[in-house]
Amino acid sequence: MRTLLKKPVAPLAMEKVGPELQHEIEQFYYREAALLDRRYYEEWLKLLADDLRYYMPLRYSRVVRHEDEEFGPEDAFANFDDNIVSMRGRVRKLLTDVSWSENPASKTRHTVSNVIITVTDIPGTYEVDSAFITYRNRAEHQVDIWAGERRDVIRRADNKYGFQISKRTILLDQSVILANNLSIFF
Amino acid sequence: MSTGSSHNGPAPVWTRDAIRGLFDETNGKIDPRIYTDQSIYEMEMEHLFGRSWLLLGHETHVPKPGDFMAAYMGEDPVILVRQKDNSLKVFLNQCRHRGMKICREDNGNAKAFTCSYHGWAHDIAGNLINVPYEERAFPKSFEKCKWGPKQARVDTYKGLVFANWDPEAPSLIEWLSDGTTWLDHMLDRSPAGTEVIGGMQKWVIPCNWKFAAEQFSCDFYHAGTVSHLAGVVAGLPEGTDLSDFKLPTEGVQWRSQWGGHGSGFMVDNSSILEVIMGPKVVEYWTKGPAAKIAEERLGGPEHSTQPVGNHMSIFPTFACLPGINTIRTWNPRGPNETEVWLFQVVDRDAPAEIKAEYRHHNIRTFSAGGVFEQDDGENWVEIQRVLRGHQAQRTPLNCQMGLGMSSHDHPIYEGKIGYVYSEEGGRGFYNQWVRMLTEPSWSTLGPQADAKAAE
Numbered sequence: 001m002r003t004l005l006k007k008p009v010a011p012l013a014m015e016k017v018g019p020e021l022q023h024e025i026e027q028f029y030y031r032e033a034a035l036l037d038r039r040y041y042e043e044w045l046k047l048l049a050d051d052l053r054y055y056m057p058l059r060y061s062r063v064v065r066h067e068d069e070e071f072g073p074e075d076a077f078a079n080f081d082d083n084i085v086s087m088r089g090r091v092r093k094l095l096t097d098v099s100w101s102e103n104p105a106s107k108t109r110h111t112v113s114n115v116i117i118t119v120t121d122i123p124g125t126y127e128v129d130s131a132f133i134t135y136r137n138r139a140e141h142q143v144d145i146w147a148g149e150r151r152d153v154i155r156r157a158d159n160k161y162g163f164q165i166s167k168r169t170i171l172l173d174q175s176v177i178l179a180n181n182l183s184i185f186f
Numbered sequence: 187m188s189t190g191s192s193h194n195g196p197a198p199v200w201t202r203d204a205i206r207g208l209f210d211e212t213n214g215k216i217d218p219r220i221y222t223d224q225s226i227y228e229m230e231m232e233h234l235f236g237r238s239w240l241l242l243g244h245e246t247h248v249p250k251p252g253d254f255m256a257a258y259m260g261e262d263p264v265i266l267v268r269q270k271d272n273s274l275k276v277f278l279n280q281c282r283h284r285g286m287k288i289c290r291e292d293n294g295n296a297k298a299f300t301c302s303y304h305g306w307a308h309d310i311a312g313n314l315i316n317v318p319y320e321e322r323a324f325p326k327s328f329e330k331c332k333w334g335p336k337q338a339r340v341d342t343y344k345g346l347v348f349a350n351w352d353p354e355a356p357s358l359i360e361w362l363s364d365g366t367t368w369l370d371h372m373l374d375r376s377p378a379g380t381e382v383i384g385g386m387q388k389w390v391i392p393c394n395w396k397f398a399a400e401q402f403s404c405d406f407y408h409a410g411t412v413s414h415l416a417g418v419v420a421g422l423p424e425g426t427d428l429s430d431f432k433l434p435t436e437g438v439q440w441r442s443q444w445g446g447h448g449s450g451f452m453v454d455n456s457s458i459l460e461v462i463m464g465p466k467v468v469e470y471w472t473k474g475p476a477a478k479i480a481e482e483r484l485g486g487p488e489h490s491t492q493p494v495g496n497h498m499s500i501f502p503t504f505a506c507l508p509g510i511n512t513i514r515t516w517n518p519r520g521p522n523e524t525e526v527w528l529f530q531v532v533d534r535d536a537p538a539e540i541k542a543e544y545r546h547h548n549i550r551t552f553s554a555g556g557v558f559e560q561d562d563g564e565n566w567v568e569i570q571r572v573l574r575g576h577q578a579q580r581t582p583l584n585c586q587m588g589l590g591m592s593s594h595d596h597p598i599y600e601g602k603i604g605y606v607y608s609e610e611g612g613r614g615f616y617n618q619w620v621r622m623l624t625e626p627s628w629s630t631l632g633p634q635a636d637a638k639a640a641e
Contacts, residue, residue: 056555058385058386058387060291060292060293061290061291061292062291062292062293062294063290063291063294066291066294069294072384072385073384075383075384075545076383076384076385077383077384077385077386077387077528077529077530077545077548077549077553078385078549078553079387079549079553079554079555080549080555081545081546081549081550082550083546085424086420086546086550088424089419089420089421089422089550089557090420090557092419092420092422093416093417093419093420093557094416096415096416096419098412098415098416098419099416099560099561100413100416100561100564100565101560101561101563101564102560139568139571141571142567175292175388176388176389176390176525177387177388177389177390177554178389178390179389179390179554180389180390180391180392180393180563180564180566180567181389181391181554181555181559181560181563181564182389182554182555182560183555183560183563183564
């Protein structure tokens with residue numbers, strides 16, 4: 001079972017899964033993206049497992065010889081490191097009228113692609129890598145575009161969407177965050 | 187203050203009198219052009235950022251000889267390097283040949299810094315030690331020792347590393363003035379001192395640096411009214427809501443004797459600290475064995491375990507929230523943009539569980555994605571946008587909170603003290619800003635000059 005950030009440049013899973021599993025998990029991700037873009041945050045919370053770790057490490061510019069130090073170690077400061085309790089708190093914030101950074105709300109478009117699935121030893125649990133480009137527009141003129149990689153551990157769950165996310169590690173393709181805040185989810 | 191038409195003639199020339207006219211301390215008014223004008227910004231770069239102590243990071247960012255961290259002083263890229271004798275050096279990240287960066291990494295450990303353009307090599311002290319083809323291609327008059335990158339003065343205060351370009355500027359300890367009391371509240375609670383929870387977070391906010399700096403000097407007001415209601419909600423225990431939250435209302439604001447620093451905090455209850463940092467940190471900070479040690483070191487509970495929700499700004503661009511222990515430098519990027527460099531400290535001898543709590547709650551609340559920080563970014567961005575307007579730029583802003591309502595005779599707290607909801611610290615900030623742009627000599631500007639004048 002992967003640790004969250006075993007290696008910044010992870011080995012590719014070369015064994016392909018069957019089309020049905022590939023389709024199932026991609027459809028799950030598209031629905032997750034739609035929930036976020038439509039701002040159904042309470043519904044999105046149901047996709048997060050109780051043992052959630054939602055982690056976006058800091059990223060630095062390092063020479064290639066030191067690329068294993070490109071991402072901050074797991075006990076260092078990070079862009080996000082939430083458990084299910086703090087994530088519930090974030091959703092509570094968004095559901096108030098007074099979450100100014102998201103009220104008026106950002107207009108977002110989460111696109112998810114490049115889904116590569118690894119079957120694990122635990123039945124129903126999968127390691128899933130995906131790429132994203134997330135677009136955000138705020139107010140009149142603000143545009144932010146983020147790209148990156150997500151490394152998830154998901155497992156089958158008894159909900160409408162079929163899965164829950166247990167671990168999400170987000171490797172953003174920026175070192176200096178080129179936006180005034182990170183008030184959306186990835 | 188003139189709000190008259192600028193249709194008559196050319197753009198204003200910023201004479202010293204014109205600069206002084208931008209901030210009316212007596213009547214509490216700010217001319218918003220201080221936040222937008224390009225030539226004022228350039229004057230800031232020369233007279234303010236060129237002469238001030240600027241926070242770069244913490245000693246534990248560069249613990250071992252050869253460790254380096256890229257940083258900025260204003261818009262100048264610099265390198266902070268731990269030397270073989272354990273001292274620190276800061277020099278401009280610029281090869282003296284054609285100006286390429288000699289260090290292209292954000293951090294690491296180096297034995298040398300070699301320019302990738304023509305291979306000029308420098309030791310970790312910034313001395314130019316090797317120039318390819320020196321013998322054959324350079325005249326005899328060429329002396330390597332004169333062509334290393336520009337060196338800054340470096341000094342530290344209880345773990346924090348600062349640098350200054352100006353050899354005539356006061357020392358760091360003089361610069362900090364009576365702000366050391368409130369820095370100690372964060373940095374000197376334990377004999378072991380503090381350490382960084384590793385790394386530096388960086389993000390870009392399209393606003394003038396002074397909005398951020400001023401807010402940390404004097405603005406508990408935004409936290410005690412509406413800005414951070416949703417941030418509070420994010421931290422409430424499940425099953426409770428805002429009606430259960432009892433925001434503290436008794437506190438003080440302090441304005442530094444010299445230098446433009448400000449701070450404030452609450453004293454009547456710790457709810458604001460608890461909703462941000464959680465009960466374990468509050469226990470550690472106010473009641474447990476570490477709190478007792480802090481009380482002894484800092485002269486009693488009034489300076490250690492009673493103040494909570496502290497905000498602080500050390501002029502010009504170092505801001506922090508002691509207790510939460512978030513520390514940041516506002517790096518200016520033109521009048522309309524600020525690049526925030528943020529790190530966090532914790533007592534070096536705190537239990538591992540407490541360090542983990544500090545880390546978790548800081549990331550959760552005060553970081554680029556922090557549930558408090560997110561909403562500050564929102565305000566400042568819109569303010570800067572509004573100030574594209576010609577009328578908006580010439581409509582004075584109110585800076586009258588607490589005007590005339592501070593004094594030096596608080597029974598507990600030293601210095602110029604008033605009620606926590608005030609802008610006295612902000613008026614101190616802008617006062618220093620005006621002085622840095624209008625007084626060329628430290629013989630009038632420096633703290634000793636002020637002390638002499640007061641005699």
